[in-house]
Amino acid sequence: MSERPSAFDPFSLSLDAQRQSFEAAADAIEKTEIAPEQLAQMASVEVGQTDSEVVYTENKLELLHYEPRTDEQHDVPILVIYALINKPFILDLQPDRSVIRRLLEAGFDVYMIDWNEPSRLDQHLTLEDYVTRYIDNCVDEVREQSDQDAINVLGYCMGGTMSAMYAALNPEKVRNLGLMAAGLCFDDTGGVLELWGDDQYFSPDELKDAYGNAPAEMLDVGFALMDPVSNYVSKYVRLYDNLENDDFIENFGRMERWLSEGIDVAGDTFAQFVTDIYQENKLYNNELYLGDTHVDIENIDMPVLQITGEYDHLIPSETSIPFNEVIGSDDTEVIEYSTGHIGLSVSGSSHENVWPEVCEWYEERSQLDDAEAIEIDDASDAADEAVDTQEPTSIHDDTDETTDDQGDVDDVESVSGIGSTYADRLRDAGIETTGDLAAADVETVADAAEIPESRAEEWLSQVSE
Numbered sequence: 001m002s003e004r005p006s007a008f009d010p011f012s013l014s015l016d017a018q019r020q021s022f023e024a025a026a027d028a029i030e031k032t033e034i035a036p037e038q039l040a041q042m043a044s045v046e047v048g049q050t051d052s053e054v055v056y057t058e059n060k061l062e063l064l065h066y067e068p069r070t071d072e073q074h075d076v077p078i079l080v081i082y083a084l085i086n087k088p089f090i091l092d093l094q095p096d097r098s099v100i101r102r103l104l105e106a107g108f109d110v111y112m113i114d115w116n117e118p119s120r121l122d123q124h125l126t127l128e129d130y131v132t133r134y135i136d137n138c139v140d141e142v143r144e145q146s147d148q149d150a151i152n153v154l155g156y157c158m159g160g161t162m163s164a165m166y167a168a169l170n171p172e173k174v175r176n177l178g179l180m181a182a183g184l185c186f187d188d189t190g191g192v193l194e195l196w197g198d199d200q201y202f203s204p205d206e207l208k209d210a211y212g213n214a215p216a217e218m219l220d221v222g223f224a225l226m227d228p229v230s231n232y233v234s235k236y237v238r239l240y241d242n243l244e245n246d247d248f249i250e251n252f253g254r255m256e257r258w259l260s261e262g263i264d265v266a267g268d269t270f271a272q273f274v275t276d277i278y279q280e281n282k283l284y285n286n287e288l289y290l291g292d293t294h295v296d297i298e299n300i301d302m303p304v305l306q307i308t309g310e311y312d313h314l315i316p317s318e319t320s321i322p323f324n325e326v327i328g329s330d331d332t333e334v335i336e337y338s339t340g341h342i343g344l345s346v347s348g349s350s351h352e353n354v355w356p357e358v359c360e361w362y363e364e365r366s367q368l369d370d371a372e373a374i375e376i377d378d379a380s381d382a383a384d385e386a387v388d389t390q391e392p393t394s395i396h397d398d399t400d401e402t403t404d405d406q407g408d409v410d411d412v413e414s415v416s417g418i419g420s421t422y423a424d425r426l427r428d429a430g431i432e433t434t435g436d437l438a439a440a441d442v443e444t445v446a447d448a449a450e451i452p453e454s455r456a457e458e459w460l461s462q463v464s465e
Contacts, residue, residue, distance in 0.1 A: 049094070050066055050101055050104070052064040052065060052067065055145065056138060056141045058137060059122070060115065060119070060122070061113060061114070061116065063111060063114075063138050064112045065111050065145070066100055066104055066111070067104075069101065070104070072107060073109050074108055074362075074366050074367075077109035077110065077145075078108045078109070078111070078151070078152040079111045079113070079139060079151055080099075080112040080155075080159075081112075081113050081153060081155040081160070081163050082155075082157070083157040083159045084130070084263065085158060085262065085265060086261070086262055087261050087263060088114050090345055090346065091112065091156065091345055093345070093346050096351070097346050097347070097348060097351055099345050102356075103154075106356075106360075106362075108152075108359070108366075111138070113134075115263065116263075117264055118263075118266045122213070123208070123212040123266055123267040123268060124268050125268060125269055126266075126269055126272055127165070127269055127272050128291045129269075131162050131166050132166075132290060135163075136166070139153075139170070139173050139174075140173075143173065148175075150173050152175055152176045152177075152362055153167065153178065154180060155179055155180065155182055156180040156345070157180070157183070157315065157341070158182075158183070159182075160179040160180055160181065160182025161183050161273075161277060163179065163182070164177070164297070165295050167300050168295045168296055168299045168300050169290070169295060169299070171299045171300060174302050176304075176361075176362055177303070177305070178307065179304065179306050179323075180345075181309060181312055182315065182320055182323075183315045183319050184284060185281065185318070186278050186281045186284070207267075207270070208268065212267050213264040213267045213270070214265040214267060215264055283295065284297075284322070284323060284326060286298065297327050298328040300328050300329055302329060303331040303365050304327065304329050304332045305332075305333050305334075305358065305362075306321055306324060306332070306334045307335050307337075307354065308334065308335070308336045308344075309337060309338075309341055309344050310339065311340045312340050312341040312344075313341070314341040317336050333361065337349075337353065337354050410435075411433060412426050412431055412434060414434060415459050416462060418449075425449045429444070429447075431444075431445065435463075437459065437460065438463040438464055440460075442457055442460060
């Protein structure tokens with residue numbers, strides 16, 4: 001009986017190596033033959049396929065309104081605010097991995113801001129322009145279309161940071177605030193953006209002076225260099241290994257399209273963001289001003305949900321979660337999931353495990369009580385009557401001007417910044433008219449409306465003029 005060759009037999013090892021070489025060569029030839037076809041498929045993939053219409057424009061900005069996917073919708077809509085960097089279709093990348101569709105399927109009326117690319121003429125736009133003008137105008141458009149005094153907001157990445165600023169400045173217009181991978185606290189948290197923020201090595205003003213707007217190519221390379229092996233080597237190895245997998249090819253193509261279609265950032269906004277947010281941590285320290293207005297984060301008194309990625313190297317959870325401890329809200333929650341910055345919006349497991357929980361959080365806090373529902377019905381009836389009689393009316397009057405000559409008998413809700421919720425709280429405390437408000441002191445108003453005294457002072461200043 002002949003003895004079987006040892007696994008270490010040189011002749012057997014040589015034959016095995018030769019066999020593997022032949023198989024690898026055959027595989028390479030086969031992949032070379034199909035590569036052109038697969039690459040063409042990758043280049044032709046569709047993104048952002050959920051039906052929408054543009055309902056508002058300003059400068060380059062477009063406000064998208066998505067077609068409902070359920071017969072019954074929640075009364076309070078959601079406005080999604082994406083970053084100024086890259087295109088927002090990462091939130092609607094493909095039908096089965098679309099944050100927009102998850103929200104629609106949960107019965108929400110969904111809007112999203114598409115910032116589009118700033119021109120050279122836009123380089124002097126500041127955070128004040130984006131937050132107090134563009135975002136505020138979009139919020140007012142959604143409020144008007146939905147007949148709601150306050151709406152839901154979901155901000156992603158830089159859009160989340162700006163959403164937090166907006167909520168601090170306009171808490172009466174934000175019912176619930178979701179912050180997804182939002183950079184809010186930069187104090188030795190370890191993110192790459194904090195390294196960019198080190199003024200010893202990087203000057204945003206010099207970049208602005210040289211280029212006007214911050215180039216998308218520079219930003220993309222900077223982010224990719226966070227993990228160069230994965231971004232420049234490993235992913236292409238995976239592509240080669242999966243050339244015969246049509247689903248993989250399409251998914252890869254969608255991500256590459258998103259990565260390649262970067263958006264420049266307005267120069268002044270980029271410099272302000274790096275200096276005030278990254279380098280000096282002004283938002284978290286409650287020291288941020290937009291123009292002459294203090295962004296007082298203690299005014300963020302609505303429910304707040306933080307959605308973070310455990311493996312997010314761009315915006316680590318430590319850059320987001322501590323923010324919940326310094327704002328005015330006593331209803332805060334965190335969903336931290338085992339994925340990265342982009343995985344929160346595109347990974348299959350995130351859509352299975354994270355987004356149902358997010359939708360449930362919004363749904364629980366978007367139910368109108370009886371008083372709110374009656375008020376909306378009355379406002380709708382008033383609008384219909386105005387159309388019938390051809391008399392102008394305003395459902396949402398955001399000015400401090402009165403509509404008649406009765407002076408101190410105007411309803412307290414005619415004061416700018418007092419929506420239905422605050423008005424109900426004030427009425428419960430016996431403050432029903434602008435005259436009642438003018439006769440009250442700051443502490444009484446703040447306690448009644450459950451707001452910081454700084455906001456109460458703003459209201460009182462309007463009725464005392």
